[in-house]
Amino acid sequence: MPELENLAKQLILKNGPLRLDQFMELALLHPTYGYYNKRQPIGKIGTFTTAPEMTQIFGELIGLCFAHRWKQFYPHQEFALLELGPGRGTLMADCLRATSGIEQFNPSCRLFLFERSTSLKAQQKCRLNHYQPTWIDRLDTLPQMPLFVIANEFFDALPVRQFQRGKVAWKEKVIDLSKGRLDYRFQCEAPFEPLNCRLSDTQEGDLIEHREGTGELIEAIARGIKNNGGMGLIIDYGEIKSQGDTFQAIGQQGFTDTLSNPGESDLTAHVDFGSMISVAHNFVDTCLTEQGTLLSNLGIQIRSQHLAQNMRGLELESHWAAINRLVHPQEMGRLFKALTLFPKNTSIPEGF
Ligand code: SAH
Numbered sequence: 001m002p003e004l005e006n007l008a009k010q011l012i013l014k015n016g017p018l019r020l021d022q023f024m025e026l027a028l029l030h031p032t033y034g035y036y037n038k039r040q041p042i043g044k045i046g047t048f049t050t051a052p053e054m055t056q057i058f059g060e061l062i063g064l065c066f067a068h069r070w071k072q073f074y075p076h077q078e079f080a081l082l083e084l085g086p087g088r089g090t091l092m093a094d095c096l097r098a099t100s101g102i103e104q105f106n107p108s109c110r111l112f113l114f115e116r117s118t119s120l121k122a123q124q125k126c127r128l129n130h131y132q133p134t135w136i137d138r139l140d141t142l143p144q145m146p147l148f149v150i151a152n153e154f155f156d157a158l159p160v161r162q163f164q165r166g167k168v169a170w171k172e173k174v175i176d177l178s179k180g181r182l183d184y185r186f187q188c189e190a191p192f193e194p195l196n197c198r199l200s201d202t203q204e205g206d207l208i209e210h211r212e213g214t215g216e217l218i219e220a221i222a223r224g225i226k227n228n229g230g231m232g233l234i235i236d237y238g239e240i241k242s243q244g245d246t247f248q249a250i251g252q253q254g255f256t257d258t259l260s261n262p263g264e265s266d267l268t269a270h271v272d273f274g275s276m277i278s279v280a281h282n283f284v285d286t287c288l289t290e291q292g293t294l295l296s297n298l299g300i301q302i303r304s305q306h307l308a309q310n311m312r313g314l315e316l317e318s319h320w321a322a323i324n325r326l327v328h329p330q331e332m333g334r335l336f337k338a339l340t341l342f343p344k345n346t347s348i349p350e351g352f
Contacts, residue, residue: 292333
């Protein structure tokens with residue numbers, strides 16, 4: 001039996017059912033067997049791929065978007081550049097290569113990486129050492145300077161809880177043992193204060209998702225941007241409001257059962273952009289758009305044509321396939337959204 005399945009069963013026997021967020025934390029971040037601590041979870045030989053792993057243009061456009069804002073509002077000022085969940089460091093490497101020609105931008109940048117996986121930290125170090133990054137595990141340690149933040153497919157990996165609406169309160173979905181196997185069941189109905197606001201727009205039987213860690217992170221980012229300027233860019237798949245079960249597992253062969261082989265598949269759930277926006281609005285302004293729209297506005301077509309000039313055959317084909325996948329409404333273009341956070345009473349960032 002795989003180690004993590006065994007461990008989950010032992011925990012249930014000892015302490016009772018596991019909440020979904022506890023199971024996700026174990027499966028993704030266990031120091032030895034967690035999915036993100038295995039050798040190569042992301043990219044071409046990993047089980048899933050992300051936008052920056054498909055094309056260098058993704059990171060480049062983000063870099064140029066940040067540089068544009070920096071030049072406009074904070075020219076020559078030192079600033080903090082923070083990436084949450086930098087994966088293999090590809091996005092940041094492309095971002096800072098693209099901005100290397102912009103006068104004083106890279107020399108003014110202090111790079112911070114927020115990452116829990118030891119094996120991915122090692123890869124980030126190889127890729128980004130040249131920029132002397134600092135790894136942080138808390139956002140309140142950031143310096144008081146304009147803050148530029150990127151998080152791509154980070155929030156979807158944070159542990160999520162699921163609740164089914166009962167008559168007047170919520171039944172949490174948990175993982176228990178059934179005939180010796182891991183299986184889902186619902187707890188008894190009980191009040192859950194953070195979801196009081198969803199009692200009015202849900203009906204008995206509806207399922208919604210709730211991510212505990214998101215609010216705190218968004219608040220820290222928004223507060224930093226309010227106090228020191230800068231901008232945030234959060235790109236992920238999700239909707240304005242959580243509605244329905246979006247918890248999924250992607251393994252070597254594509255979609256797989258969420259409870260089978262923990263540690264062997266990537267577990268994610270859609271991001272609830274509405275709850276992020278309501279936290280952020282206490283400090284900053286926000287704007288939400290679709291990934292396809294953002295990339296098109298930032299000039300993905302022109303940059304792709306330029307890069308394509310030096311490509312032939314299969315390379316050219318996979319180049320255009322990647323671009324299409326990122327922007328087409330029926331691929332990632334619409335499902336993936338981009339949220340920007342920026343100081344109140346300033347212009348909306350480029351691309352939105
Ligand atoms: N942004 C990258 C990687 C996305 S995968 C890309 O676009 O390719 C999710 C990333 O978030 C990984 O680097 C993973 O190790 C990190 N991560 C997941 N949960 C985390 C947590 N709780 N705290 C910090 N980093 C986390």
